[in-house]
Amino acid sequence: MYDVIILGSGPAGLTAAIYTTRASLKTLVVAGVKWGGQLQLTTDVDNFPGFPEGIQGPELMTKMRKQAERFGAEFVDDNFSQADFGKRPFAVTVAGKVYEGKSVLIATGADTKWLDVPGEKERIGRGVSSCAPCDAPFFRNKNVIVAGGGDSAMEEALVLSRFATNVFIVHRRDSFRASQAMQDRVFATKNIHQIFNTTIEEVMGEMKVEKVKLKTNPSDKSLLTKTPAELDKITAPLLPHSNLAVEGEFITWEANIDGIFVAIGHIPNSTLFQNIDVDEKGFIKVKDHYHTNIEGVFVAGDVHDRQYMQAVTAAGFGCAAALEAERWLEEKR
Amino acid sequence: MADKTFTDATFQQDVLQSKTPVVVDFWAEWCGPCRMVSPTIDELAKEYAGKMIVGKLNVDENQQTAGQFNVMSIPTVMIFKDGKPVKAIIGAQGKEAYKKAFDEALAS
Numbered sequence: 001m002y003d004v005i006i007l008g009s010g011p012a013g014l015t016a017a018i019y020t021t022r023a024s025l026k027t028l029v030v031a032g033v034k035w036g037g038q039l040q041l042t043t044d045v046d047n048f049p050g051f052p053e054g055i056q057g058p059e060l061m062t063k064m065r066k067q068a069e070r071f072g073a074e075f076v077d078d079n080f081s082q083a084d085f086g087k088r089p090f091a092v093t094v095a096g097k098v099y100e101g102k103s104v105l106i107a108t109g110a111d112t113k114w115l116d117v118p119g120e121k122e123r124i125g126r127g128v129s130s131c132a133p134c135d136a137p138f139f140r141n142k143n144v145i146v147a148g149g150g151d152s153a154m155e156e157a158l159v160l161s162r163f164a165t166n167v168f169i170v171h172r173r174d175s176f177r178a179s180q181a182m183q184d185r186v187f188a189t190k191n192i193h194q195i196f197n198t199t200i201e202e203v204m205g206e207m208k209v210e211k212v213k214l215k216t217n218p219s220d221k222s223l224l225t226k227t228p229a230e231l232d233k234i235t236a237p238l239l240p241h242s243n244l245a246v247e248g249e250f251i252t253w254e255a256n257i258d259g260i261f262v263a264i265g266h267i268p269n270s271t272l273f274q275n276i277d278v279d280e281k282g283f284i285k286v287k288d289h290y291h292t293n294i295e296g297v298f299v300a301g302d303v304h305d306r307q308y309m310q311a312v313t314a315a316g317f318g319c320a321a322a323l324e325a326e327r328w329l330e331e332k333r
Numbered sequence: 334m335a336d337k338t339f340t341d342a343t344f345q346q347d348v349l350q351s352k353t354p355v356v357v358d359f360w361a362e363w364c365g366p367c368r369m370v371s372p373t374i375d376e377l378a379k380e381y382a383g384k385m386i387v388g389k390l391n392v393d394e395n396q397q398t399a400g401q402f403n404v405m406s407i408p409t410v411m412i413f414k415d416g417k418p419v420k421a422i423i424g425a426q427g428k429e430a431y432k433k434a435f436d437e438a439l440a441s
Contacts, residue, residue: 033369033427040365058365078427095429125406125423134364137393138405208403259405 002028004325005092005101006073007080008269010037011311012301013107014064015318016325020105021071023326028101029068029075030094036061037109038266038302039311041131043159048311057133060311083273085294102332103296103325106273106284107318110266110302110309115147119203120260127209127259132159139164139259143239145212147200148263149173154182156261157192166238167192168257172199174219195236200260201252209260216251223251268303281306290321291328298325337378337388341395347388349416354438356387359399359409366425367408373428374410381435385412412438 004020006013009031020027034040042057051060069075082093089100112130114120120128129135132146136159144164146157149171160167169176169186174196176183186192195214202213218224223231228244231251235241240256268282277285277293284292284304292299300321301314339347339357348355358374360367371389378387392399392407402411402418410431412420420438422431 033430034366034425035369036365040369058368125409125421126403127405129406131366131406134366135406137361137363138399208405 001089002026002099002101003329004028004103004105004322005030005090005099006105006107007083007092008032008037008107008109008301008303009035009065009075010039010061010107010109010301010314011064012109012314012318012321013037013105014061014068015315016105016107016300016322017068017073018064018071019319019322020326021068021073023322025326025329027068027073028099029073030080030092030099031065031075031077032079032108033077035075035077036065041133042155043133045311080272085273085275085297088296090296103298103329105298105300105318105321105325106270106276106292106303107299107301107314107321108269108272108303109314110268112262113265113267115200115203115260115262115264117200117202119205120262123203123205123209126207127205128203128262129259130262132156132261135259135261136160136163141165142258143168143256144259144261145170145200145255145257146261146263147171148265149176149178150263150265151178151182153263154178154186156263157186158182158189160261161189161192164259165191168195168236168239168255169193170195170198170200170214172197193236193238195239203260204254209258210256211254212257212260214253214255216253217249218251221249224249266302266309268306270303279306290317290324296328298322298328337386339388339390339395339398341397344390344395344398347386348413351386351413351416354385355413356381356385356435357411357413358387358389359392359404359407359411360389361392361407364407370408370410370425373431376428377431377435380432384439385435410434414438414441 003025006029039057044054046054078095080094084091092099140163146169198216204211231244244253284299298321300317410422
C-alpha cells in the first residue's frame with residue numbers, strides 16, 4: 001500500500017514525488033513507457049531557473065528523476081491501464097499488476113494535438129512528425145513545414161533550420177503568439193520563413209510526405225481578384241507550388257514539401273479517468289487547491305493547466321498538489 | 334547491450350541474407366526517445382535469443398541503410414524476414430507493444 005501514487009513523470013509528477021518522499025510518504029511513480037513527459041522531446045531549455053547556460057530537456061528530466069529516487073520514490077516505467085477511484089484504497093493497474101494507494105496524484109500531462117486532416121495520420125513517421133529534435137536530421141537539405149504559432153512551433157523551426165534548406169512556418173493567424181524572445185530568434189534565422197493566415201488542408205504523397213494542400217485567407221482582399229498566374233508570381237518564392245485557385249474568400253494551393261512538423265498545441269491526457277470532472281476541452285477541473293472532484297485524488301501540471309503550460313509552472317503545481325496530498329493524508333490519519 | 338550492431342557494410346549479409354528473422358533498432362545519439370527504448374530492446378534481445386536476431390543501427394553512421402528503408406523518424410524498430418521488412422514500429426513504445434509485433438512477425 002502506497003501513501004501516494006503519482007501518475008505521470010514530467011516536471012509536475014517528479015516534483016510532486018520529491019515533496020511526498022521528503023515528507024516520508026511511501027510514493028510510487030507510474031512513469032509511463034515514455035517517461036519524462038514532453039521535455040524528453042525538446043532540446044535547449046533556457047527558461048528553467050537555475051541553469052544559466054540552459055539545459056537539454058532530457059537531461060533536466062533525468063536529473064529530476066534522480067532527485068526523486070534519492071529520497072526513495074519507486075518507479076514503474078509502464079503505462080497504467082486503469083485507475084479505479086470508486087473504492088478505497090484507490091487501485092491503479094499497470095501491466096496487469098494492481099497497486100493500491102491511499103491517495104492519487106494525476107500528472108499525466110498532455111500529448112501532441114495533430115492537425116486531423118486527410119493524409120496526415122498514415123504518414124506519421126513518414127514525413128509527419130511532432131518532434132524536431134528526434135527527426136530533424138532526416139530532413140537535411142530538404143524543405144519542411146512547421147504548423148503552429150506558439151513557442152513550441154518556434155523551437156521546432158529553430159531546430160530544423162540547422163538541417164533543412166528552408167523551413168516554412170504555416171500559421172492560421174496573422175501573427176505568432178510565441179514569446180518575443182523566441183520570435184526574435186526565428187526572425188533572425190535566414191532560412192526560416194513565415195506563411196500567415198494559412199491552414200494545412202491535406203497531406204499528400206505516395207509512400208511519404210511529398211505535397212500539402214494549403215488554404216490562405218489573405219488579409220489583402222484585392223488578391224482574391226487576381227488570376228492564378230498573377231498569384232503564382234507573388235506566392236512564397238522559395239516554396240515550390242502549383243494549382244493556385246481562388247475559392248470564395250480563400251486562395252487554395254499545393255506546395256511540394258518533404259516534412260511537416262506539427263506544433264499546434266496539446267490535448268490533456270484525461271480520457272483514461274472515469275468520474276473525474278473535466279472541462280469541455282478535457283482539462284481536469286481543479287477544486288480548492290489541486291483537489292479534483294474525488295476526495296483524495298489530486299491533480300497537477302498540463303493535464304489541468306490550459307493557461308501556462310511551462311516546465312516551471314508544472315513543477316510548481318506538482319509541489320502544491322503534493323503538499324495538499326500530504327495535508328489531506330495527515331488529517332485522515 | 335543487444336547482441337548485434339549493424340552497419341551499411343554488414344546489412345546485406347547480417348540482415349537481408351539472414352535465415353533467422355532480424356529486428357533492427359534504428360537509433361542515434363541525439364535522440365532522447367531512442368535512449369528510453371534502448372534498454373527494452375536489450376531485454377528483448379535476450380528473451381528472443383534463438384528465435385530472432387535483435388540489433389541496432391546508428392542512423393548517423395549508416396545513412397544509406399536508413400534512407401533505403403525510408404526511416405524518417407526514430408526510434409524505428411523494423412522486423413526483417415527473408416530479406417524483406419515485414420513490420421515497422423515507429424516511435425517509442427512499451428515492451429508489450431514490441432513483443433506483440435515480434436510475435437506477430439514470427440507467426441506470419
